[in-house]
Amino acid sequence: MIWVNQILQGVLLGGYYAMLACGLSLMFGVMRIINLAHGSLAVVAAYLVWVVANRLHFSPFLGLALVLPCMALAGWLLQRLVFERSLGAGELVPLLSTFGLAVVLDNSMFQTFGADSRSLAPNIGDLAWNSWGVTSQIYVGQLPLLTFVVAVALLGGLHLFLLRTPMGRSVRATTEDPDTAELVGIDTRKVYGFAAAASLVAVGFAGTFLAMRAAFDPYAGPAQLIFAFEAIVIGGTGSLWGTLVGGVVLGVAQNLGAQVSPQGFLVAGHAAFLAVLALRFFAGGRGLRSLLRIPRRPAA
Amino acid sequence: MMGQGGVYIQRWTKVSVASTSCLVGLVVVLAFGPYFLGPYLTERLTNLFIYVILAAMWNALAGYGGLVSVGQQTFFGLAAYAAIRLSFWGVSVYPALILSTVLVGLVSVPLSVFVLRLRGGEFAIGMWVIAELTHLLVNLDGLINGETGVSLIALNAYPPEARLAYDYWMALGAMTVLVGLTFLLLRSNTGAAIQAIRDDEDAAASVGVRVLASKRLIFVLSATGCAAAGALWIATLISFQPKTYFSVQWSAYMIFMALVGGLGTFEGPILGAILFFLIETLFGGIGVWYLIGLGATALAFALFLPRGVWGALEDRFGIRLMPVGLRLRFPADAAPRRNTDAAAP
Numbered sequence: 001m002i003w004v005n006q007i008l009q010g011v012l013l014g015g016y017y018a019m020l021a022c023g024l025s026l027m028f029g030v031m032r033i034i035n036l037a038h039g040s041l042a043v044v045a046a047y048l049v050w051v052v053a054n055r056l057h058f059s060p061f062l063g064l065a066l067v068l069p070c071m072a073l074a075g076w077l078l079q080r081l082v083f084e085r086s087l088g089a090g091e092l093v094p095l096l097s098t099f100g101l102a103v104v105l106d107n108s109m110f111q112t113f114g115a116d117s118r119s120l121a122p123n124i125g126d127l128a129w130n131s132w133g134v135t136s137q138i139y140v141g142q143l144p145l146l147t148f149v150v151a152v153a154l155l156g157g158l159h160l161f162l163l164r165t166p167m168g169r170s171v172r173a174t175t176e177d178p179d180t181a182e183l184v185g186i187d188t189r190k191v192y193g194f195a196a197a198a199s200l201v202a203v204g205f206a207g208t209f210l211a212m213r214a215a216f217d218p219y220a221g222p223a224q225l226i227f228a229f230e231a232i233v234i235g236g237t238g239s240l241w242g243t244l245v246g247g248v249v250l251g252v253a254q255n256l257g258a259q260v261s262p263q264g265f266l267v268a269g270h271a272a273f274l275a276v277l278a279l280r281f282f283a284g285g286r287g288l289r290s291l292l293r294i295p296r297r298p299a300a
Numbered sequence: 301m302m303g304q305g306g307v308y309i310q311r312w313t314k315v316s317v318a319s320t321s322c323l324v325g326l327v328v329v330l331a332f333g334p335y336f337l338g339p340y341l342t343e344r345l346t347n348l349f350i351y352v353i354l355a356a357m358w359n360a361l362a363g364y365g366g367l368v369s370v371g372q373q374t375f376f377g378l379a380a381y382a383a384i385r386l387s388f389w390g391v392s393v394y395p396a397l398i399l400s401t402v403l404v405g406l407v408s409v410p411l412s413v414f415v416l417r418l419r420g421g422e423f424a425i426g427m428w429v430i431a432e433l434t435h436l437l438v439n440l441d442g443l444i445n446g447e448t449g450v451s452l453i454a455l456n457a458y459p460p461e462a463r464l465a466y467d468y469w470m471a472l473g474a475m476t477v478l479v480g481l482t483f484l485l486l487r488s489n490t491g492a493a494i495q496a497i498r499d500d501e502d503a504a505a506s507v508g509v510r511v512l513a514s515k516r517l518i519f520v521l522s523a524t525g526c527a528a529a530g531a532l533w534i535a536t537l538i539s540f541q542p543k544t545y546f547s548v549q550w551s552a553y554m555i556f557m558a559l560v561g562g563l564g565t566f567e568g569p570i571l572g573a574i575l576f577f578l579i580e581t582l583f584g585g586i587g588v589w590y591l592i593g594l595g596a597t598a599l600a601f602a603l604f605l606p607r608g609v610w611g612a613l614e615d616r617f618g619i620r621l622m623p624v625g626l627r628l629r630f631p632a633d634a635a636p637r638r639n640t641d642a643a644a645p
Contacts, residue, residue, distance in 0.1 A: 034424065222548055278414065
């Protein structure tokens with residue numbers, strides 16, 4: 001029974017990872033950029049919501065609503081100031097510049113907020129620990145469930161947006177082939193700006209839920225980046241729903257590992273990631289098959 | 301070598317002959333360092349040599365191989381751990397340092413089969429995951445006492461002055477060998493192949509470059525170099541705390557040195573290491589602001605000066621101190637002032 005419960009908790013944790021990963025996945029899908037500052041940006045969002053909640057005494061959910069526009073603006077600026085310069089400059093530049101950015105963000109947060117761990121758990125009252133017992137050993141926490149639902153809503157919203165709206169169509173066209181997209185009158189610069197903004201909005205959600213579900217500190221970013229990346233790779237790069245599958249696999253592996261030994265949580269997560277990669281390479285498979293793929297841009 | 305119309309290919313220029321001789325001379329003089337430098341400078345220079353190794357190894361991988369790794373601390377930390385393990389098993393301490401470097405180099409061979417299938421950002425974060433996992437696994441060894449760490453106590457058997465000198469010589473020797481190996485590798489056919497892969501992997505494969513074998517060579521060289529740096533670091537520091545050795549900070553330092561000095565140039569990372577060394581000496585004491593400055597500088601260089609200080613100088617003046625590439629010389633009257641290095645991207 002305890003194992004069933006661990007698997008259930010892992011699935012719910014996977015919702016958080018999917019939320020964390022969908023911004024990274026979107027940016028990688030559209031711009032072919034892996035944003036190494038992704039995790040640090042999530043922690044920035046967590047601190048912003050924390051400041052709003054503790055200085056202005058707003059509910060964290062209202063705080064999230066206030067922080068999201070800021071994140072969108074930050075994403076747009078990031079695209080204009082950093083990514084735009086690096087898009088044409090090969091693979092190295094975006095990696096190096098976003099890594100530099102991550103170092104700046106992590107240490108700036110340390111400088112501003114100090115080494116103390118923070119959490120939004122005290123700000124959300126009962127939600128932080130309330131749960132529904134299914135049996136005596138199996139329970140569903142309210143916050144993990146809410147996280148999962150929001151993650152699915154976020155992915156579903158993004159999916160519908162890409163499928164149904166004119167902007168979504170432009171994004172898909174640009175993802176497929178930016179040069180041809182330009183030819184048919186799509187402003188790819190606008191599309192990239194939009195994708196970066198949308199990516200950071202998702203990061204804003206992830207940061208807020210990170211802060212509500214656990215304690216975070218200025219150097220929590222790199223671990224979040226790694227989790228997000230693992231979820232994407234396990235699920236199959238470039239697929240939104242695959243990200244959810246990947247997040248769930250990662251979460252389940254970690255929780256099962258934790259059941260085996262205290263250090264098992266991280267070890268099992270990394271091992272699952274490497275195992276899926278190995279499977280992809282040596283069995284010729286393409287990771288865990290995704291439910292829906294965003295078409296990828298062919299290698300230039 | 302004369303070709304048609306007086307066009308010829310040149311490896312050694314007057315400048316590069318002069319600078320290479322100076323460099324060899326400098327290494328010979330440095331070899332006597334412990335006799336005239338005093339303990340403080342001996343120790344500081346040992347650090348500088350380790351930085352040069354790290355910068356050159358990261359540059360070999362990224363600047364020449366096109367592989368950005370955020371996980372070279374894997375080899376750095378693993379070598380330090382291996383040295384402690386071997387020393388605990390009774391291997392004499394200085395041989396243990398060398399043996400651990402070799403062992404980690406060997407470990408990188410099977411690892412390369414796996415990670416070299418990753419490309420771009422996947423490789424970058426994939427290596428990072430490997431570093432994290434290695435860190436966690438090393439922590440499982442009871443000898444290490446978890447994050448508390450352990451010391452390489454066997455080193456205490458040597459008097460401090462002797463240890464300083466041994467560390468210095470080992471660092472100087474390792475730096476000379478590794479930088480020399482990189483130099484030879486880049487001048488060989490494999491060097492040309494590696495740079496072709498960096499510029500366009502598919503195109504290189506299509507003209508018959510053995511992509512995987514060439515990448516593996518540079519990966520293993522880089523891993524061995526970082527391992528040597530890790531072994532030297534524990535020789536100077538004595539204490540081993542997994543968190544500091546497997547920290548991603550090392551990647552940040554390597555990226556900073558290679559990027560600021562000049563990614564994809566031979567001389568650049570050496571210059572970058574010297575710059576980093578000076579910046580650390582001057583500003584290392586101010587803590588977090590110093591790290592923010594390093595990150596911001598790396599960001600600025602990546603965006604505005606991706607070939608670094610040395611790359612900019614090279615492009616402007618066409619100087620090459622070390623004859624890594626070949627240059628096409630035109631008859632004096634028609635000589636274009638453009639950079640015509642065969643190795644230039």
